[in-house]
Amino acid sequence: MLVWLYGVITVGAVSRSVYQISTEFDRAPLPYTLTGAAALVYCFITYSLVRGGERARRAALLCCAAELAGVLVVGTWTLLRPEAFPDATVWSQFGMGYLFIPVILPITGMLWLRVRR
Template identity: 75%
Template sequence: MTEPATPAKPAVNLGEGPGRLLVWLYGVFTVAAASRSVVQMIVDFGRAPLAYVLSALAAVVYAFITYSLVRGGPTARRAALVCCAAELAGVLVVGTWTLLAPGDFPDATVWSDFGMGYLFIPVILPVTAMVWLRRAAPGGAR
């Protein structure tokens, strides 16, 4: 005797439920990283150009993830997953780099020391978002 097939889980709107909190957090981090990097680049770019450019890059990644979560749909979900993986890689690389060669960073980036200046949210956020994106997928993990 065969077991009845379980119906596939329907797609979830990425901006609903826990996704709403992720949209809010990514939005806040977009504004924080962008404003910080813009001010730093205008005021004293020569002091720590690498750190300021990396913070600006983080802001762009955060903005794209925010947009993808708000937009929703399968293509946006896949794009957000890729960007969250890239964000996590960036946090791990920059976090390790800032610990091993602190002289390369006369000023901190958003991802310095694995986001310690931001309560480690930069390292926790992409992991949480990837879990949510996988669960929100049609037929995703339950």
């Protein structure tokens, strides 16, 4: 289930970032760049979860922690300085546009990866 959720959010973030960066980048470069960065993180975590093995598990755990930090920083930033974000990112308002999955998923991922040692 976790791999499936990461796969779904990867497709969503990649699709959104490719479209926004290729068609509207000059309108909101910061949010679109952050969405692209989130898409890369999601891709790497999904790949690591599918690959398996201890090394991939540790890499996924580190990326989940980085993802959570990104969600918390960007989420807080979008609440405190909304004028810096003329358009939303995947992590805006802690992932509200994605049903808060971006803030729940890394926590769930880290717990799952720790149990599966």
